[in-house]
Amino acid sequence: MPTVARKNNPLPDPKSAILEAAEALFSYRGFGAVALREIAREAKLHVGSVTYHFGDKLGILQALYARHTSPMNARRMELLREAKRIADGDQRLAAILRAYLVPAFTSSDELAGGGARFTRMRAMLSAEGNPEARAIIMTFYDETSHAFIDAIADCVPGARRADVVWCSQFLLGSLYYTLINPARITRLSRGETAGDDHETAIDQIVNAHCASFSALRRMDDHA
Numbered sequence: 001m002p003t004v005a006r007k008n009n010p011l012p013d014p015k016s017a018i019l020e021a022a023e024a025l026f027s028y029r030g031f032g033a034v035a036l037r038e039i040a041r042e043a044k045l046h047v048g049s050v051t052y053h054f055g056d057k058l059g060i061l062q063a064l065y066a067r068h069t070s071p072m073n074a075r076r077m078e079l080l081r082e083a084k085r086i087a088d089g090d091q092r093l094a095a096i097l098r099a100y101l102v103p104a105f106t107s108s109d110e111l112a113g114g115g116a117r118f119t120r121m122r123a124m125l126s127a128e129g130n131p132e133a134r135a136i137i138m139t140f141y142d143e144t145s146h147a148f149i150d151a152i153a154d155c156v157p158g159a160r161r162a163d164v165v166w167c168s169q170f171l172l173g174s175l176y177y178t179l180i181n182p183a184r185i186t187r188l189s190r191g192e193t194a195g196d197d198h199e200t201a202i203d204q205i206v207n208a209h210c211a212s213f214s215a216l217r218r219m220d221d222h223a
Contacts, residue, residue: 015053017043019067022060027121030128031061061125062136068118069140075103076144084151093155093213097171097206100148104175105198119179126176152213159216167212174205 021042025034036057040047054060079099086092104119125133145168153164178185182195193200 014043014045014049015063017045018050018053018060019064022057023064023117023121026061026064027117027124030124031057031130031133032128058132058136061133064118064121065136065140072103072106073140073144075106076100077147079103080147080151084154089155090210090214093152094206094210096148096151096155097209097213098202100171101175101202101205105179105202116179116182119176123176123180156213156217159213163216164213167209167216170212171205171209174209178205 018039022034022039025038025042034057036050037047039057039060040050043050050060054063076099079102080096083092083095083099086095122137125137149161149164149168152168153159153161156164178195178201182201185193185195185201195201
């Protein structure tokens, strides 16, 4: 006899189940190593349901990025607009960096940045270098990245754009590693700080990278 879903115990949405399963698998094993049938098994669905809703793995990946990055990018741009109103260059730079970081530390339950799991997945995909996956990533991130690089460059007049981009890449690396391996911070500090304390993490990353970006301006001033 088929099971009938009750109002107080509805069947899970298959699209959400597929995305949750795929994100969990991609975040620990990468994109290339995961097969559609594994995603279907993790989601407790037939593989035909996966292909019906998303077509293939790239379709799933695109949906995952849309799910997380659309609200994250919107929040980043909102905070960036506020930060750019600050007159003092050093304070504006710190606010711009916070505008970039804060949404990425948002809980994955809120789907506004993805938290550690989505960030781990992004790091795994970046390391793999799959050209099709990279094209999807560029679609969702490049416009926002250019806006932040432009805003940072305005805070360090005279700095070469290439140097600002390099420092921005290091900022992204700090974000990735802080979110995917917070236990290392706790362990190496011998418990003096908690790696999963997001407010402290954001403050530390902002302080470190304000110094890095400001150094570009000082180098130019003394050239």
